[in-house]
Amino acid sequence: MPRTQLIGGNWKMNGDRNLVDVISATLNGASLASGVEVVVAPPAPYLALARSKFAGHIGVAAQNASSEKSGAFTGEISVDMLKDLSINWVILGHSERRELFGESDDTIGRKVVFAVKNGIKVIACVGEKLEHREAGKTTEVVFRQLEGIRAHLTPEDWAHIVVAYEPVWAIGTGKVATPQQAQEVHEQIRSWLASHVSPAVAEATRIIYGGSVNAKNSSTLQSEKDIDGFLVGGASLKADDFLTICHSKI
Numbered sequence: 549m550p551r552t553q554l555i556g557g558n559w560k561m562n563g564d565r566n567l568v569d570v571i572s573a574t575l576n577g578a579s580l581a582s583g584v585e586v587v588v589a590p591p592a593p594y595l596a597l598a599r600s601k602f603a604g605h606i607g608v609a610a611q612n613a614s615s616e617k618s619g620a621f622t623g624e625i626s627v628d629m630l631k632d633l634s635i636n637w638v639i640l641g642h643s644e645r646r647e648l649f650g651e652s653d654d655t656i657g658r659k660v661v662f663a664v665k666n667g668i669k670v671i672a673c674v675g676e677k678l679e680h681r682e683a684g685k686t687t688e689v690v691f692r693q694l695e696g697i698r699a700h701l702t703p704e705d706w707a708h709i710v711v712a713y714e715p716v717w718a719i720g721t722g723k724v725a726t727p728q729q730a731q732e733v734h735e736q737i738r739s740w741l742a743s744h745v746s747p748a749v750a751e752a753t754r755i756i757y758g759g760s761v762n763a764k765n766s767s768t769l770q771s772e773k774d775i776d777g778f779l780v781g782g783a784s785l786k787a788d789d790f791l792t793i794c795h796s797k798i
């Protein structure tokens with residue numbers, strides 16, 4: 549069965565109420581192809597507003613969630629709070645959380661399992677730095693990050709997970725991976741899932757690409773057989789560009 553494409557828009561720490569209005573007006577009024585799922589991830593203060601403005605078929609994601617249920621965790625966001633706002637997606641393991649906020653593979657694994665077990669779908673990010681790629685360690689790094697997630701999950705849990713391959717050297721740099729570079733790693737991730745989880749999970753799991761995706765390069769990337777959509781940063785802040793990316797699967 550063909551996998552539904554997922555196009556995620558990660559606003560990071562950008563945007564305001566007006567951007568919620570602009571992007572929701574554009575996406576709500578567009579006819580999105582069947583077989584394409586769209587999820588937008590505004591900053592936490594705008595999640596409730598976004599959920600009220602975006603049409604129901606467009607998912608809204610948080611950019612982080614705690615692995616703890618509640619309590620003295622100043623600044624954190626709980627899964628129950630997200631569910632209270634009808635937010636049913638979260639991005640976890642983004643390289644900016646790993647690098648700038650010191651989130652380890654284990655921390656991310658615990659966050660992923662807590663979200664999934666409590667009914668929130670996860671876009672789980674993995675990806676190597678340039679130094680890893682140049683040292684021929686791309687798969688070593690990506691597989692280690694995947695294992696940090698897999699170690700906490702049952703095979704059934706993978707139905708609620710989308711893997712985002714985001715090479716760190718391509719994020720926000722304008723240096724997009726070539727379709728061949730992205731396809732190669734996506735194929736390796738799918739093979740890893742087949743051998744470490746199950747062939748059925750490997751076949752069903754969506755593996756999306758992130759890193760300098762824009763309205764001009766998305767169609768070519770989408771033509772690769774193991775690329776099941778995108779996690780878009782900068783270009784998701786521009787309504788027309790993001791809509792073009794949402795339409796990039798022919």
Ligand SMILES: O=C[C@H](O)COP(=O)(O)O
Nearest residue numbers: 558719720759760781782
């Ligand atoms: O989550 C999105 C990625 O970090 C990609 O960001 P970018 O499209 O601005 O390179």
